[in-house]
Amino acid sequence: GRASGESLNAGKARPLRGDAEPHIKEVKARGEAGETEKERARRVVDAFVRFTRPHTMMGTAISVTSVSLLALRNSADIGGAFVASVVIALVAALAMNISIVGLNQVYDVDIDKVNKPYLPLASGEFSEGTGKAIVLGTALFSLAIGVASGSLPLMLTLVASLLLGIFYSADLPLLRWKRFPVLAAMCILAVRAVIVQLGFFNHVRSALTLHVGSVVKDRFEWAxxxxxxxxxxxxxxxxxAIALFKDLPDIVGDEKAGIKTLSVVLGRDFVFRACNALLMAAYASAVAVGLFCTNVWWSKAITVGAHSILGLALVRRSRDVDLSSSDSLYSFYMFIWKLFYAEYLLLPFIR
Structure with missing residues (x-):
């Protein structure tokens, strides 16, 4: 699956792409080798962790926390209401994340047997029924939290994210937008760049507004x-950039499945260069914002210094990429995700 740019946690070794059969046989052999209950439980937990796509879980946790911190106006806002709103948002968002990436795996089993044989549905560790049960259960759990919270921004964020996840992955008439590069990119962009920022920010501001009795107008000025x-x-x-780059390591499986991603249509070299150009434009704009828009010296120093360092790291790392190697492209893709995490750590300091 590739929902939301998903892939295996960067720190975990993975089988070579296309080497599905040996991996699947290894999984079955382990299951038939007379495991103890403890060993079986450990294996199920490990499979579930892989099913959740750990790096997307990390990205969701960091982004929700970062955007929540942005909603703080001053130290007086830090209190029980703030902590409760963040915890509620985190639990609901992480549960919905599992549902969305799981849905993508349910519909991508055959493709993942080529591109990602370590995923539990592709390897046979989880049955299709188990996968569907996890997807449905986590979606309902997330939506239940949204309803119970009474937060309209949170509920709208969860529903919008789920709908886009369905549009992206579900193999139904007029859906499975991942087949179309522009629609696929728009899905990922809408969730990661817009819905997360505006939805969780206003969820926390709503909680703080109710807590301190501020007028609603103040919340929208702060927005x-x-x-x-x-x-x-x-x-x-x-x-x-992530939406475009995520298909580069999967070009072999996509070609076999007839999925016309931009990587397939335009070629690895063009897409790689385009993604790098977008990322460098983002860092150049960040430095400009730090120099000309920030209001306090420490914010200016952090914004300019950190983004300059990260931009240089991107340039240096991109020079070592072997475009003919799926593993090299995959490694660089995970590096981009690390830069993505880093930005959310910096975001609360931009004032």
Whole structure:
């Protein structure tokens, strides 16, 4: 599956792409080797973790926390209401993340046997029924939290994310937008760059507004803060780059499945260069914002310094990529995700 740019956690070794059969046989052999209950439980937990796509879980946790911190106006906002709103948002968002990436795996079993044989549905560790049960259960759990919270921004964010996940992955009439490069990119961009920023920001602001008795007008004035506007713009560029780059390592499986991604249509070299250009544009804009838009010296120093360092790291790392190697492209793709995480760590400092 490739929903939301998903892939295996960067720190975990993975089988070579296309080497599905040996991996599947190994999984079956382990299951038939007389495991103890403890060993079986450990194996099921490991499979579930892989099913959740750990790096997307990390990205969701970091992004929700970062955007929530942006919603703080001053130290007086830090309190029980803030903590509760963040915890509610995190639990609901992580559950929905599992549902969305799981849905993609349910519909991508055959493709994943070529591109990602380590995923539990592709390897046979989980049955299709188990996968569907996890997808449905986590979606309902997430939506239940949204309803119970009474937060309209949170509920709208969860519903919008789920609908886009269905449009992206489900093999139904007029759906499975991942087959169309522009629609696929728009799905990822909408969730990562817009819905997450605006939805969770306003969820926390709503909770704080109710808690401190502020007028609603104040919340919408704050919604135009520098950090939120910059973060949305930066993540638009980054999300487009991720949406394009995620298909580069999977070009073999996509060609066999007849999925005409931009990587298949335009070639690896063009897409690789286009993605790098988008990422560098994002870092150049960040440095400009730091120099000309930030209001305090420490924010200016952090914004300019950190983004300059990350931009240089991107240039250096991109020079080592072997475009003919799926593993090399995959490694660089995971590096882009690390840059994505890093940006959310920096976002609360842009004031």
């Amino acid at each position: 135009s803060s520098l950090g939120l506007v910059f973060g949305t713009g930066f993540m638009v560029l980054f999300s487009v």
